[in-house]
Amino acid sequence: MKTLVIGGNGFIGTNLVESLLQEGHEVCVFDRYPSRYKEPRQDVQYLVGDLGNHGEVHEAVKGMDWVFHLAYTTLPQTSNDDPVYDVRSNLTDTVQLLQECRDSQVKKVVFISSGGTVYGIPKQVPIPEDHPQQPICSYGITKLAIEKYLYLYQRIWGLEYVAARLSNPYGEQQNPHSKQGAIGVFLGNVAERKPITIWGDGEVVRDYIYIKDAVSALVKAAEYQPGPDCPRVFNIGAGCGHSLNQIVEALKQVVDLPVEVKYTPARPVDVPTTVLDITRARTVLGWSPKVSLNQGLERSWQWVKSLSLI
Ligand SMILES: NC(=O)c1ccc[n+]([C@@H]2O[C@H](COP(=O)([O-])OP(=O)(O)OC[C@H]3O[C@@H](n4cnc5c(N)ncnc54)[C@H](O)[C@@H]3O)[C@@H](O)[C@H]2O)c1
Missing domain, CATH: 3.40.50.720 (NAD(P)-binding Rossmann-like Domain)
Known part of the structure; x- marks a missing residue:
């Protein structure tokens, strides 16, 4: 087409x-x-x-x-x-x-x-x-x-x-210096040896x-x-949720550098939880997500490393 x-x-x-x-x-x-x-x-x-x-x-x-x-x-x-x-x-x-x-x-x-x-x-x-x-x-x-x-x-x-x-979404090509996209920004912070900043207590859940x-x-x-x-x-979406604190723990398993976290006050636009029901996409489009969080984080980290931020 x-x-x-x-x-x-x-x-x-x-x-x-x-x-x-x-x-x-x-x-x-x-x-x-x-x-x-x-x-x-x-x-x-x-x-x-x-x-x-x-x-x-x-x-x-x-x-x-x-x-x-x-x-x-x-x-x-x-x-x-x-x-x-x-x-x-x-x-x-x-x-x-x-x-x-x-x-x-x-x-x-x-x-x-x-x-x-x-x-x-x-x-x-x-x-x-x-x-x-x-x-x-x-x-x-x-x-x-x-x-x-x-x-x-x-x-x-x-x-x-x-x-x-x-x-x-997260993964290759996600700007690590953006105002959006927690995982990309966190990986960029780790690569640049800066602390990760989390708004609120880190219990906000998202569907990555x-x-x-x-x-x-x-x-x-x-x-x-x-x-x-x-x-x-x-x-x-992936159809399952992870809190920011869980994402940080998962990142620690993937990155080969120290991970430091700083907590700051929560933002009013952040809803507490977003996890999508993807049954319709699975059944009608015949689509389903294939890559696990750990695999995805590993690939994202390899890509961030290739940017030579380290
Ligand atoms: N990244 C996310 O977390 C996320 C989540 C849900 C939905 N979305 C939506 O997905 C879409 C793409 O997001 P992304 O993360 O790739 O954003 P991005 O900022 O990386 O890419 C958007 C692109 O659009 C271009 N653009 C913006 N305004 C334009 C305009 N007026 N004319 C021509 N080009 C313009 C920008 O130059 C940029 O290259 C957006 O509509 C966004 O709202 C993103």
């Missing part, structure tokens, strides 16, 4: 591009920045552009079969600082993208939503897709609103989509999924051909 990956030079995007190429797809990346850690590939077309530039998006979408939408300008923990910016740069520009996809007769849009924020504070764990949705950050609200527009475009204009409510497992779900989502009343929203 002719595939456009918007935000394809980021953490998830670079892994997704590799997976798509392995499956024999033709890939074009649209991103405002080059990849931080990977050289451009000869077999990929790279377009430099911004989702907010409608002319650039119009050109990029033309002739594409699949469009993966991974570009996002905000993070859960910063989105409440400026919700207007979140709405303008993510919601409005995504609806514009959907117009372009509809007009260009794109066969499938795969949108990366957020399993960690759309539900808000869970009433039930693991969380199924039909759990009440009450986000406590603007990021979660815009992700959810985009899901609703995807539904609208599918229902009214037949634009096919899948929204993947992704949990907490190894990145290659996550992108294989995204490819399955693109291949999926739903009937009229079939689900189009899927939780994508």
Whole structure:
């Protein structure tokens, strides 16, 4: 398939591009920045552009079969600082993208939503897709609103989509200096011989999924051909939870350097627990995660070591 990956030079995007190429797809990346850690590939077309530039998006979408939408300008923990910016740069520009996809007769849009924020504070764990949705950050609200527009475009204009409510991916290409992604940041801290900082008491539980497992779900989502009343929203996670303290203990088994931990006050945007119920993805997409936490941490550590931070 002719595939456009918007935000394809980021953490998830670079892994997704590799997976798509392995499956024999033709890939074009649209991103405002080059990849931080990977050289451009000869077999990929790279377009430099911004989702907010409608002319650039119009050109990029033309002739594409699949469009993966991974570009996002905000993070859960910063989105409440400026919700207007979140709405303008993510919601409005995504609806514009959907117009372009509809007009260009794109066969499938795969949108990366957020399993960690759309539900808000869970009433039930693991969380199924039909759990009440009450986000406590603007990021979660815009992700959810985009899901609703995807539904609208599918229902009214037949634009096919899948929204993947992704949990907490980790692994190769995850920026160890980012504000997001505990495992990547922790590994970067260890490599640079700095203490790991944990907000709160470390008992916050998350559903950590190894990145290659996550992108294989995204490819399955693109291949999926739903009937009229079939689900189009899927939780994508490992389906099991680990606290930050458990992650630190697991890291100690993998890294060959000392691990020091510093605790600081908790943040208001962090929900106490997120563990996703992935039964729907298993049964409908025929997908399941394959890589254990220990294997994933080992691979992530080898990659962080290759960055020569040590
Ligand atoms: N990493 C996570 O923990 C996580 C969890 C759930 C969902 N997600 C979602 O997955 C998607 C990808 O996340 P990631 O971790 O790879 O992020 P990332 O920051 O590593 O990559 C995002 C890429 O999008 C590009 N981008 C951002 N805004 C753009 C714009 N307006 N125009 C063009 N390019 C733009 C950036 O340059 C970057 O290369 C995002 O939508 C994010 O919200 C991420």
